[in-house]
Amino acid sequence: MLPHWKNLSVIRKVVQLACFIFLVYGSVIIGFYAADKLSRALPTLACAYDAKTADYCVLIPLQHQMDHRVGPAIKAGQVTLAILIPVLTTLGTFLILFVLLNKAFCGWVCPLGTFQEFLGLIGQKLGLKRRDSLDPKLVKRIRPVKWLILALLVFIFPLMTGMGFTGHELGDPFCKICPSRIMTNLFNGNMDELRIDTSTPGYMVWSILADTLFGLILVIGLTTRQPFCRICPLLAMHAIFRKVGLVRLVKNYTSRCDKCGLCAKACPMDIHEIQTSKEKDILFPDCTLCGRCVEFCPDKGVMAMKYAIIPIKVSDPQYFKHRNKAQKVWEKANLRQWFINRKKKKDHV
Amino acid sequence: MMFLKISLPILLICMWAAPASAVLHWQPAPSSKDNMQHQRMAHKSFILVDGQGAYTHLIHPDLKKDPLLDTEQHFAVKPTGKNNYHALIAQRTTSQGTETAVRYPYFHGRPTGFSPSKLTDHAKFDFEIIPMPLAREHWKYTANQEASFQLRFKGKPLAKQSIQVTTSQGTAFDLKTDSKGMLSFIIPDDFSEVKVGQRKNPKIEFLLHAQTTQNNHHYQSSFSSFYVVDPNHWRSLPWGFVALFFGMMIGLLIHFKYRNIKKGKR
Numbered sequence A: 001m002l003p004h005w006k007n008l009s010v011i012r013k014v015v016q017l018a019c020f021i022f023l024v025y026g027s028v029i030i031g032f033y034a035a036d037k038l039s040r041a042l043p044t045l046a047c048a049y050d051a052k053t054a055d056y057c058v059l060i061p062l063q064h065q066m067d068h069r070v071g072p073a074i075k076a077g078q079v080t081l082a083i084l085i086p087v088l089t090t091l092g093t094f095l096i097l098f099v100l101l102n103k104a105f106c107g108w109v110c111p112l113g114t115f116q117e118f119l120g121l122i123g124q125k126l127g128l129k130r131r132d133s134l135d136p137k138l139v140k141r142i143r144p145v146k147w148l149i150l151a152l153l154v155f156i157f158p159l160m161t162g163m164g165f166t167g168h169e170l171g172d173p174f175c176k177i178c179p180s181r182i183m184t185n186l187f188n189g190n191m192d193e194l195r196i197d198t199s200t201p202g203y204m205v206w207s208i209l210a211d212t213l214f215g216l217i218l219v220i221g222l223t224t225r226q227p228f229c230r231i232c233p234l235l236a237m238h239a240i241f242r243k244v245g246l247v248r249l250v251k252n253y254t255s256r257c258d259k260c261g262l263c264a265k266a267c268p269m270d271i272h273e274i275q276t277s278k279e280k281d282i283l284f285p286d287c288t289l290c291g292r293c294v295e296f297c298p299d300k301g302v303m304a305m306k307y308a309i310i311p312i313k314v315s316d317p318q319y320f321k322h323r324n325k326a327q328k329v330w331e332k333a334n335l336r337q338w339f340i341n342r343k344k345k346k347d348h349v
Numbered sequence B: 001m002m003f004l005k006i007s008l009p010i011l012l013i014c015m016w017a018a019p020a021s022a023v024l025h026w027q028p029a030p031s032s033k034d035n036m037q038h039q040r041m042a043h044k045s046f047i048l049v050d051g052q053g054a055y056t057h058l059i060h061p062d063l064k065k066d067p068l069l070d071t072e073q074h075f076a077v078k079p080t081g082k083n084n085y086h087a088l089i090a091q092r093t094t095s096q097g098t099e100t101a102v103r104y105p106y107f108h109g110r111p112t113g114f115s116p117s118k119l120t121d122h123a124k125f126d127f128e129i130i131p132m133p134l135a136r137e138h139w140k141y142t143a144n145q146e147a148s149f150q151l152r153f154k155g156k157p158l159a160k161q162s163i164q165v166t167t168s169q170g171t172a173f174d175l176k177t178d179s180k181g182m183l184s185f186i187i188p189d190d191f192s193e194v195k196v197g198q199r200k201n202p203k204i205e206f207l208l209h210a211q212t213t214q215n216n217h218h219y220q221s222s223f224s225s226f227y228v229v230d231p232n233h234w235r236s237l238p239w240g241f242v243a244l245f246f247g248m249m250i251g252l253l254i255h256f257k258y259r260n261i262k263k264g265k266r
């Protein structure tokens, strides 16, 4: 039996829960204004609209800077260093944090990532049929969406608004549809972010889109792993800088990998390339550094998660055996199974 | 012309301030209306109502002080280059006692690394109204939302003390601090005409005023700020649920479309 403290997924869940509490209710713990002093450029979707957050995501200052500083400066033909300094400060802060944890901000810290895993957990405990892996073709088709969202909703539309080409509705368009805004506020008992803003057709469309997207995630998240992460603009932003992060995912390819594929099956982001890749560095743009591929690799030393050069988790047949068993027990414990067992017992009697 | 430029805002403010005209307090000058929204580095103008003979200064987020120069109680405050809340301070001591006024305008600039709580906690007067907390960047004081304050004398909470709340719309009520010197109230939803859209509704003002006599000396203190219209006037929750439900239905459709995938999990 694998003790919980040795189970990477259990450790990760504990870290996720702590980060969730900190990022959704944190200012209550660390003091209201201490929250203002933290990074304000966090590489996860922690929301500034959540009145109790301890820190907030990098996308909100970026959109505001495009809208209020860079856009007007371009329009006036006065792009100076003074204009760019806040943008550079935001990106610099993001980068310092990102170097420390790399894409593990997604798999270990992000409250929306945790919420989606929680939805999956509910689905699993209800005994809903979970979609194991998405079709690689579908995954390929979805992948560019996050880049499009990053380019259009975080940079281009806010810039155009700042330059006066579009209305205020496009000043911070990603925030308008971000599911984290609705989710974190709901966890604080505030339903205001669910409201449809009827002040202009533009605001109305954004708020309908936001609620529809959130509803979609609520249902799809029960049976499909990490539905929003697949189109998250932060995942795209992480992908740009992933080479500088200290947490790494490495692989020593063996010919056995071709027939196995357990790592790809375990991956919540359906990165099929981790199985087929012969490269050492397998930190792909969509990876969230959750470490499940390492946990479910049955070969000694084939996969590893490292902090710089220090191994954090290395694949191991013994660990795999116990982990796999623990997973089966965990998955069997669900409501549907409970009803089936009860029925069987009754029939037996 | 110059006279008009200065006296018109004062006149307008005096008209506004009629219910609380005897109270020393800070007001935005009407000409500076929303100026700061678009010209982030522009100065902001304030008027010190009933401010003859008061000593005024500006405290920066890092607690540095600057004297404030006025033209007949009209103050054009230049950004300090530091980001965050600043404190406008006015104090006057006469044979009648001590009167003080505070207001916390926001200026854009480089980050200072100082938390606004340093500024609000910093003892500015003996008798002071302290926002707990100050509405910060993403949530302004808004009608129908709660605001909390603490009343302190020489740094200590002042219990069971009454405070008058007045708004520029004419709403007025009295409140009492609790045993910890705290008081909370819902900001009145008293905009005379609510137009659809935040930008179409000019901000309005509220003023807190308290007085006490301690050791035979009379103290008065004021805190003023703007508040904005409650956006829920044009934001609908029932329609929000409809959109949420619609999204869930699409989710179900997608789910059933791809249901045929095998059971294996992990």
Ligand code: SF4
Residues within 6 Å of the ligand: A043, A044, A045, A105, A106, A107, A110, A111, A112, A113, A114, A228, A229, A230, A232, A233, A234, A235, A288
């Ligand atoms: S990809 Fe997922 S985990 Fe990462 S920031 Fe986006 S929502 Fe959060």
Ligand code: SF4
Residues within 6 Å of the ligand: A249, A263, A266, A267, A268, A269, A270, A271, A274, A286, A287, A288, A289, A290, A291, A292, A293, A294
């Ligand atoms: S590649 Fe591995 S670490 Fe990255 S998301 Fe997939 S399972 Fe997690």
